[in-house]
Amino acid sequence: METAPPTKRRPLSLAARAALATGFALAAFLGLTGLAQNKANYASELSAMHDRLHNYTLAYIAGTDITRGGKVTVPDSAPNPDFSRWGSGLYAIIIGNDGFRWESSSAxxxxxxxxxMLSPGETAFEPVETRSGKLYVFSWGVTLDTTDKRSVPLTFAVAQTEDQFERQVATYRRTQFLWLAMLGxxxxxxxxxxxxxxxLPLRRVSSDLAHIERGTRDHLDGPYPMELTVLTRRLNAFIDSEREQRSRYRDTLADLAHSLKTPLAVVRSQLETDGDAHTLRGDILDQVRKMDEIVAYQLSRAATSGRRTIASEEPIAGHAEDLVQSLEKVYAAKNVLCEFELEDGVAFPGEQGDLLELMGNLVENAFKWAKHRVLLTVRTAPQGRSGRRGLELIVEDDGPGIPDEKIEKILQRGVRGDERVQGHGIGLSIVQDIIKAYQGTLHVDHSEELGGARFSVSIPPA
Known part of the structure; x- marks a missing residue:
């Protein structure tokens, strides 16, 4: 029996992740804050108890007298009524060297x-464990003089149970926990x-993308925060690229269908007409050859991939050398010399296929119409906001050139599938489609250096 594959756990949303991280950090912070405050409050309460017991002891010392006979007299009035109440938790004790011992009524x-017994001037404050519980005891060793100038050493001790101290600490902790919980x-x-x-801006981007999917919007219009501007700009570029690619495929299919209509009609007409078999075979083969050329041409147009926002840059130097070597063999009879002016490290900001189509058509056209010289110049354009550089590609020849009145005409896109430009005969429609896909520009004018035509392509940074 096959077991069902385990379902993947859905990742937490950004809001949930941030809330959990903040919750853990806040809990740790408040916990450490509470612990530090508890320790500080405990030390403060302990110090307050020390001062209170010290003052009680000082009051007893001040009220105690020694008679001429050395008898110790303790005043009846206590610094706190709890010393006179049995079991109050507050006790006073006085001891001497000769066995003297006095205890308050509460003791x-x-x-x-x-x-x-402590030495004169010595003090001590310490917790003491007894059978009745813990006591905090403050002791002070003093020497009192009699009227006949004799010194009597005594030790005064005041003790308090931990109950009151712990109640105060517990009350503070409860109050602190309540306030920290409310604050948290x-x-x-x-x-x-x-x-x-x-x-909210991310939700707005998600909502705008949903509108684009439904077809109610064309782009992410914003405005968006600065941190999302690069993302939305790239998404818009990707959307435009996809739409242009779909449009290019539609145009290619329409042009292909229109172009094949005539050869197919000729084939059909030849097949329906009784004629010489040899002549019929030749006519059909001729039409099949034409259809094969049309299909190959339209497929090459459809293959222009256009700019991808995450495409790597393609070095140009090696491809330019290979291309020129091949063309020099093809046009060896013309003895054409191609010169290079390539900037070091120059690269095409897109796909290799687009680079070969663009540069191949322009350089081949220059070889076709040049007398003896062709100049290929490639340099980088200024750096864009994305940190990448654009490209400037210029192809010049020493041929007859293009009259100014025909430049606009050769740059127009035809509607037939077989789009051949009169005068130069290059696949200019392919070149224009690639340049358009990369949001670039094509400028055709006269070459001042060589005297022929000059094709200048400018592609902005991605």
Whole structure:
């Protein structure tokens, strides 16, 4: 039993990709921000507890007296009422070297044996684990003088349970999480709106392409942002190229049908007429030869591919040398000398077949009508916005030239399939079709250097 091939997963849209990437980045950023704020808040709360316990200890030190007999008296009033409330979580302890120990009312039934004597001036702030939970203890070693100038060392300690501290930290974390979550949602909504707004030109391009497919528009008219201008310009060039190619095929088929009509009618007439078999065979072969020439000619016209927006550049030097060598053999009896003026590295911005058709027709025509000299000049045109260069191709000969009044006539496109130009007899229609496909221009005038005709072709950069 054959299993169905797995369906390919549809790629995510640009908006979805950007939203996911932004969401992950935003979550990481807010998470790290929350972690840093939590650590900062924890340190701040711990510092605040230290300062608070320090102030309580200082208040007890200030209110404690030593009598002449060395008795320690602690004031009844506490710096905070929680010291007088049992189990409040806030405790005060005073210890001395002679076994003296005093504890606040809140410390009843609690074990504070961990409080140790400190040297005068020494302080300590540390968490302590007890059976009743963690305590934060601030201790301060002092020396109090009696009225008879005797010194009594004491250690004051104030302790607080972690419950209040943890409640404050937890409250901050909940509030922080709520605000960060709300901020994250607002930023995500804002990001989705910005993504939709940023990708609106792409949606407009897609919509315009749909209109072109339906035939309601001819081009991508825009206006589009600068980043999409190159893309839309290339798409428009591709659309024009495809339309020109379809038009060229239609024209070729129409011309081919029109051209074959007469030879086919002659063949039919000969077959319907009883005549000499040898003469009939010769007439039919002659018409078949004509049809073969017509078909070959029209196929060569249809083969002009035109400019492709992603075509590579075709070097010219090698093709020019091969072409001239072949023509010099064909026209050896005329002893024609072809000179080159080729710029270093010059290249044709298109397909090789188009280059050979264009240059071949022009150079062959020059050989046909030249007396002894032909000049082929090829140089690059200024660089275009795409970074590529155009081309200027000039072919001159020392033949009879073309009268000014006939130049416009020979450049007109005929309607017959056999489009032969009177006077020069080149496939000028093929040359014009190629130049048109590349948005170029053809100029025919008099050669000042050689005295004959000069054909100047200018092809802009892609």
């Amino acid at each position: 009843l039934d609690r074990n504070f044996d961990f409080v140790r 949602m607002m930023l995500m909504l804002l990001q989705l709106f910005l993504l939709r707004w940023s990708l």
